[in-house]
Amino acid sequence: MRALHTLFSQSRIAVTALALLLILFLALNILSANLLTSTRLDLTEEGLYSLSDATETLIENIEEPVTLKFYYSQSLGRNVPFYGIYAGRVRDLLGEYEARSGGKIRVEIYDPQPFTELEDRAVADGLQQIPLQEGGENVFFGIAGTNLTDDQEVIPFLQPERETFLEYDISRLIHALATPKRTVVGIVTSLPMDGTVRMNAMGQQTPVPPYVIADQIGATYETRYLDADLEKVPEDVTVLMLAHPGELGEKAQFAIDQFLLGGGKALIFVDPYSESEGGQAQFFGRSAPDSSDLPILFEHWGVDYDPTKVAADRLTARKVQPGQGRRLVDYVAWLELRGGNIDKSSPITTNVDTIAVASAGHIALAENARVRMTPLVSTSLGSMELDAEQVKGMRTPETLLKNYQPGASSFVVAARLTADALTTAFPDGPPTPKSAEGEEAPSEETGAAYKAQFPTVLSEAAVPLDVIVVADSDVLADRFWVQVQQFFGRRVPVPVSGNGDFVLNALDALSGSSSLLGLRGRGSTARPFEVLDRIEREAEKEYAAQEERLQKTLAETEQRFEQLRRGMPEGAAAIVSDSERAEIERYRQEILRIRSELRAVQRSVREDVDRLESELWFYNIALVPLLVTVLALLLALWRTMRRRRRLHAAAG
Amino acid sequence: MRNIGLIFRREFAAYFATPLAYIFIVIFLVMAGTLTFFVGGFLARDQADLRPFFGFHPWLYLFLVPALSMRLWAEDRRLGTIELFLTLPITMFEAVVGKFLAAWAFTGVALALTCPLWISVNYLGNPDNGVILASYIGSYLMAGAYLAIGSLVSATTKNQVIAFVVAAAVCFLFTVAGSPILLNYFENWAPGGLVEAIAKFGFLTHFDAIQRGVIDLRDLIFFGSTIVIALIANAYVIDWKKAE
Numbered sequence: 019m020r021a022l023h024t025l026f027s028q029s030r031i032a033v034t035a036l037a038l039l040l041i042l043f044l045a046l047n048i049l050s051a052n053l054l055t056s057t058r059l060d061l062t063e064e065g066l067y068s069l070s071d072a073t074e075t076l077i078e079n080i081e082e083p084v085t086l087k088f089y090y091s092q093s094l095g096r097n098v099p100f101y102g103i104y105a106g107r108v109r110d111l112l113g114e115y116e117a118r119s120g121g122k123i124r125v126e127i128y129d130p131q132p133f134t135e136l137e138d139r140a141v142a143d144g145l146q147q148i149p150l151q152e153g154g155e156n157v158f159f160g161i162a163g164t165n166l167t168d169d170q171e172v173i174p175f176l177q178p179e180r181e182t183f184l185e186y187d188i189s190r191l192i193h194a195l196a197t198p199k200r201t202v203v204g205i206v207t208s209l210p211m212d213g214t215v216r217m218n219a220m221g222q223q224t225p226v227p228p229y230v231i232a233d234q235i236g237a238t239y240e241t242r243y244l245d246a247d248l249e250k251v252p253e254d255v256t257v258l259m260l261a262h263p264g265e266l267g268e269k270a271q272f273a274i275d276q277f278l279l280g281g282g283k284a285l286i287f288v289d290p291y292s293e294s295e296g297g298q299a300q301f302f303g304r305s306a307p308d309s310s311d312l313p314i315l316f317e318h319w320g321v322d323y324d325p326t327k328v329a330a331d332r333l334t335a336r337k338v339q340p341g342q343g344r345r346l347v348d349y350v351a352w353l354e355l356r357g358g359n360i361d362k363s364s365p366i367t368t369n370v371d372t373i374a375v376a377s378a379g380h381i382a383l384a385e386n387a388r389v390r391m392t393p394l395v396s397t398s399l400g401s402m403e404l405d406a407e408q409v410k411g412m413r414t415p416e417t418l419l420k421n422y423q424p425g426a427s428s429f430v431v432a433a434r435l436t437a438d439a440l441t442t443a444f445p446d447g448p449p450t451p452k453s454a455e456g457e458e459a460p461s462e463e464t465g466a467a468y469k470a471q472f473p474t475v476l477s478e479a480a481v482p483l484d485v486i487v488v489a490d491s492d493v494l495a496d497r498f499w500v501q502v503q504q505f506f507g508r509r510v511p512v513p514v515s516g517n518g519d520f521v522l523n524a525l526d527a528l529s530g531s532s533s534l535l536g537l538r539g540r541g542s543t544a545r546p547f548e549v550l551d552r553i554e555r556e557a558e559k560e561y562a563a564q565e566e567r568l569q570k571t572l573a574e575t576e577q578r579f580e581q582l583r584r585g586m587p588e589g590a591a592a593i594v595s596d597s598e599r600a601e602i603e604r605y606r607q608e609i610l611r612i613r614s615e616l617r618a619v620q621r622s623v624r625e626d627v628d629r630l631e632s633e634l635w636f637y638n639i640a641l642v643p644l645l646v647t648v649l650a651l652l653l654a655l656w657r658t659m660r661r662r663r664r665l666h667a668a669a670g
Numbered sequence: 671m672r673n674i675g676l677i678f679r680r681e682f683a684a685y686f687a688t689p690l691a692y693i694f695i696v697i698f699l700v701m702a703g704t705l706t707f708f709v710g711g712f713l714a715r716d717q718a719d720l721r722p723f724f725g726f727h728p729w730l731y732l733f734l735v736p737a738l739s740m741r742l743w744a745e746d747r748r749l750g751t752i753e754l755f756l757t758l759p760i761t762m763f764e765a766v767v768g769k770f771l772a773a774w775a776f777t778g779v780a781l782a783l784t785c786p787l788w789i790s791v792n793y794l795g796n797p798d799n800g801v802i803l804a805s806y807i808g809s810y811l812m813a814g815a816y817l818a819i820g821s822l823v824s825a826t827t828k829n830q831v832i833a834f835v836v837a838a839a840v841c842f843l844f845t846v847a848g849s850p851i852l853l854n855y856f857e858n859w860a861p862g863g864l865v866e867a868i869a870k871f872g873f874l875t876h877f878d879a880i881q882r883g884v885i886d887l888r889d890l891i892f893f894g895s896t897i898v899i900a901l902i903a904n905a906y907v908i909d910w911k912k913a914e
Contacts, residue, residue, distance in 0.1 A: 061800035639703030
């Protein structure tokens with residue numbers, strides 16, 4: 019009885035002790051989860067989850083205080099714990115911004131409950147409300163920022179897919195609020211970037227909205243459209259964007275020259291054939307030119323660009339349907355550049371996965387060029403050059419594909435041009451105004467007034483040259499990179515290519531918002547298996563010529579076979595001579611042989627990759643287990659032998 | 671401390687004296703590799719990282735670790751060797767920690783033998799090795815937590831099969847605590863605060879956080895406290911059962 023009593027009390031103590039341990043465990047973790055923040059070791063290569071130097075610089079340079087209102091509905095995290103975790107991370111990061119800003123950033127956290135004033139405020143602040151279930155309560159998860167002058171910037175909803183860009187998104191918001199004076203981008207273009215009016219089939223004028231890219235640029239920069247005949251770039255312009263300006267005259271090129279020598283930056287889009295406007299050139303009174311060029315400046319810099327040549331690339335060609343009900347074919351002049359075609363080391367292109375261009379030109383450096391060129395976007399090896407005329411008017415994708423002759427090189431479609439010291443392309447000073455065709459010659463007074471605008475003519479650059487040249491203007495056109503959906507009367511652009519990011523990154527880089535650019539580059543998640551890509555590309559290169567030859571032989575043989583067959587009277591097997599029959603049979607055999615050879619060649623391209631894949635399977639799944647098994651067997655054998663020896667010794 | 675070392679060495683060597691160790695390692699490696707390549711689509715993803723590999727770890731451990739831990743104490747209790755253990759001049763806690771460390775080191779060997787995958791991914795592309803290192807650390811910590819729970823369960827029974835099944839079930843609860851599988855069950859009746867608290871005890875939640883490449887102090891505390899508390903309870907349970 020006493021023993022039972024002791025046991026009972028011991029059990030009770032044990033259960034109590036275990037319960038206490040459980041409570042200790044729960045308490046420890048709940049407290050640590052709620053009290054500890056941001057003590058972590060970031061092992062990622064780029065320090066993705068720590069505030070970057072770029073952000074710290076940004077925070078240091080904040081001039082006026084910024085308030086960040088973080089709206090997060092707790093019920094979202096309860097229903098979808100994934101969001102709860104992400105919200106915790108956002109809260110931590112915002113806390114870090116606040117802590118490091120020395121009072122310049124204030125963070126307020128709200129949990130808007132349904133049907134409350136706070137919910138209305140969240141909506142008024144521009145946050146997006148998402149219904150938890152159909153017809154259920156609305157939840158919020160976004161950030162609204164304000165500054166002293168009541169400017170507002172919003173992240174309407176924090177998408178977990180953008181987690182690696184979270185810091186960029188927040189910093190961009192802070193940057194916009196902290197620098198109310200926006201950088202001015204001057205735009206010279208013949209494209210209807212800012213919207214236009216078109217005649218429809220009924221002869222009525224219909225408005226066409228601005229390019230999506232123009233909207234996006236306008237959200238960050240102050241944009242100012244300049245005349246193509248500009249004599250002088252306005253002084254407050256920091257970046258000049260030439261978007262398919264046509265062939266600029268001497269005066270305009272001189273203005274650009276002086277602007278660049280004075281420290282201005284430029285983003286230049288020239289195009290041998292603007293698909294967007296060239297084909298449908300009647301927009302309100304003036305027709306857009308097909309091609310654009312900057313002959314004097316390019317020649318002076320040592321940039322080779324031919325406005326009559328288009329780069330064609332079979333490997334990155336986009337598939338198009340040449341006509342109704344017809345098979346999709348590769349259109350070698352419309353390219354979707356990706357992977358190795360885009361320079362991943364440049365912050366401008368590092369997080370851009372694809373760039374769509376249409377009948378793009380290409381640029382190269384001439385011998386003794388005065389500038390350095392860093393290619394950003396290039397076509398694949400084996401690209402060829404086409405005359406721009408070949409891609410105008412009636413398009414024949416099949417013919418272009420059939421006549422495709424792989425060249426030896428790849429072409430640079432976009433590049434950054436830099437020079438430490440550059441001289442003017444106009445050593446004789448401002449050009450003398452010339453009369454345009456059909457106009458009176460300008461009077462001397464006009465000429466003098468023009469030259470008077472330049473009391474000092476810069477002959478040498480004050481700061482290093484920094485220019486980005488893109489040999490295509492269709493990258494800007496909506497139809498090549500973005501689908502615009504209508505959502506309750508609002509235009510919702512859904513990009514299908516990275517053209518928008520590319521252009522914005524380029525402007526960021528040129529305008530000196532490099533702190534943002536440094537952030538935009540972070541968190542690029544694409545880390546392809548370069549070795550597999552390389553093997554595949556090399557195999558393709560190796561077999562391309564062989565495949566081409568076989569395709570050609572096959573087409574010829576089939577054609578000859580068809581001719582022979584057609585030449586024979588129908589249903590006249592009896593009349594066909596033995597020799598003709600043998601000839602037909604020979605062709606048939608030949609066709610079969612070429613086809614099987616062609617298949618073998620196509621298989622060969624995959625062979626090296628397949629072999630490597632099999633090797634990888636073996637090394638990673640079987641090799642170590644095999645070695646472990648062999649080791650185990652050897653050990654077992656050794657132990658058995660040792661035991662036997664011992665038994666022997668004992669028996670002996 | 672010396673006693674822990676002694677027990678550790680004895681137990682660790684014992685693993686390699688039986689086929690169990692080799693079978694465990696072979697099954698772990700073959701399954702990890704097969705899942706990574708054929709279910710996780712390692713090559714088809716064309717991304718130089720080890721996400722598909724580490725993504726399967728919680729589920730692999732869920733079955734393999736209880737298989738390893740089931741004999742830690744259950745067998746000693748069945749054979750009665752536990753009494754022998756207790757006559758040695760060591761404390762119960764030292765015995766528990768020594769055995770646990772031996773089993774943990776053994777899983778470490780199994781984990782280290784997956785290095786061909788790390789070599790492969792570095793050969794194929796340019797992975798973020800910091801993220802991979804963090805994931806390995808996270809995986810190892812998680813294995814330790816599974817082991818500590820398994821060891822505790824093993825101490826409560828003489829039957830290894832029961833130890834395996836119960837340990838697997840408890841580990842499953844800990845694994846899915848932060849995922850909708852369990853939360854959907856709770857959210858209909860439990861108060862929101864409780865649901866959120868439960869979510870903080872999921873192995874998946876904490877392991878996913880580490881897999882991003884960041885080792886947060888809170889994740890370390892979670893796995894560390896799971897191990898330490900389970901081991902203290904383990905020692906306590908053995909002490910308690912001894913009296914029966």
